[in-house]
Amino acid sequence: MFKRSTVCLFLILCAGTALWGQDLVLEYTDGFMELKAGSGWEELMIGDSVPADAVVRLSDGIAEFSSGNQRIILNNEGVFLLRDLLEASGEVASWGIGRMVGNRISALTGEKQQSTEAVMGVRGAAQDSEEIQWMDWEGEEDPLAKAQGLLDQGLFDEAIEVYQDALAAAFEPAEKSELSYRIAQTHVLAGRSGQGFRILADIQPDPAGGWYEDYVLLYGSLLMESLAFRQAAELFEVYLRNGRGGAGEQMVHYLAYFCYDKLGRSENARQALVSAVRLGSDTDLGVKAEKLLQKNY
Numbered sequence: 001m002f003k004r005s006t007v008c009l010f011l012i013l014c015a016g017t018a019l020w021g022q023d024l025v026l027e028y029t030d031g032f033m034e035l036k037a038g039s040g041w042e043e044l045m046i047g048d049s050v051p052a053d054a055v056v057r058l059s060d061g062i063a064e065f066s067s068g069n070q071r072i073i074l075n076n077e078g079v080f081l082l083r084d085l086l087e088a089s090g091e092v093a094s095w096g097i098g099r100m101v102g103n104r105i106s107a108l109t110g111e112k113q114q115s116t117e118a119v120m121g122v123r124g125a126a127q128d129s130e131e132i133q134w135m136d137w138e139g140e141e142d143p144l145a146k147a148q149g150l151l152d153q154g155l156f157d158e159a160i161e162v163y164q165d166a167l168a169a170a171f172e173p174a175e176k177s178e179l180s181y182r183i184a185q186t187h188v189l190a191g192r193s194g195q196g197f198r199i200l201a202d203i204q205p206d207p208a209g210g211w212y213e214d215y216v217l218l219y220g221s222l223l224m225e226s227l228a229f230r231q232a233a234e235l236f237e238v239y240l241r242n243g244r245g246g247a248g249e250q251m252v253h254y255l256a257y258f259c260y261d262k263l264g265r266s267e268n269a270r271q272a273l274v275s276a277v278r279l280g281s282d283t284d285l286g287v288k289a290e291k292l293l294q295k296n297y
Contacts, residue, residue: 023049024065024072024082028194031061031077053083064194073194075201075226092225095258100251101221105185105214147182156190174206181205181215188218197222207242217248220255233259250279254289261296270297 026033026048034041035048036055050056050065062075065082072085143166150159160183167179180203187196200219205212216239223232236256240249253276260269276289 022067023051024054024067025049027064027066027071028192029058029061029063030198031063032059033057033063034059036079050082052086053081055079055081062194062198064192066191071191071193073197073222073226075197088227092227097221097224097255097258101217102188104248104251105218106189144182147186151186151189156186160186173204174209177203177205178209178211181211185214185218193222197226207239213239213248213252217251217255220252224255224259229259229262232256233263250276250283250285253279254285257289257292273297 026044026046028046029044033044034057035044035050036057041057044050044056052067056063056074057079058074058077060077062073064074065072072082074080143162147159147162150156150162163179163183163186167176167183170176170179180199184196184199184203187193187199196218200215200222203215203219205215209215216235220232220235223229223235233256236252236259239252240256253272257269257272257276260266260272270293273289273293277286277293280286281290
């Protein structure tokens with residue numbers, strides 16, 4: 001029996017396409033990835049291609065395979081039949097989670113990033129003020145603004161370098177968490193969901209941070225596409241208990257519905273849809289939630 005649990009099937013900005021007969025490329029691994037070859041195993045290196053019916057083994061770490069825009073991330077050690085994983089991805093892909101959250105995160109790159117955390121280096125505003133600005137260092141540009149300018153140009157790697165330099169100089173935990181999130185988000189936008197997932201999994205977010213809602217949506221969607229519905233539901237529940245009431249709350253309720261449904265928690269699933277409709281019955285998500293209510297309850 002091949003292991004199926006805790007496997008991320010992240011479909012970036014698309015519902016996914018059938019991969020039968022197409023090779024998959026090992027895009028990233030920080031563990032030891034092997035391909036079943038006869039009675040033995042051969043090590044796979046980044047850039048290697050494997051057929052869709054290949055059997056692979058991961059020892060520690062994570063690994064990411066791709067074929068076009070479709071991604072499969074293994075984040076738990078074990079032996080996997082890639083064809084099984086592709087079949088399991090079909091239902092999750094049909095929910096449109098990757099596209100829904102991906103479109104939201106992509107849209108944010110066109111908006112000015114603004115940190116709500118403590119200021120790096122010398123502070124130029126009272127720490128109890130409502131809006132704390134990141135300050136220049138000896139006339140240098142605000143790192144968030146500099147990275148934003150690079151993102152606007154589609155220069156993802158260059159933006160990551162700016163974030164990494166700022167992270168190396170940061171000393172407050174809140175600063176480090178936000179910068180780590182920005183790095184993870186940029187990796188996902190660049191199509192490197194495996195690296196982004198790895199970083200997101202290690203972040204301890206501050207619910208008071210202005211980026212917290214986006215973290216919940218991005219990491220939660222990755223967890224769902226990894227079939228980790230219980231962990232995703234717990235993440236959404238923490239967000240909702242904090243009562244942020246942000247623009248993404250309706251989306252959180254909508255995503256939570258799928259988690260509860262897969263976990264067999266029918267009343268929680270129904271309540272999630274009711275809450276999504278209550279937050280805007282005329283929005284795209286509100287209309288979808290209403291249809292699911294009528295269909296299933």
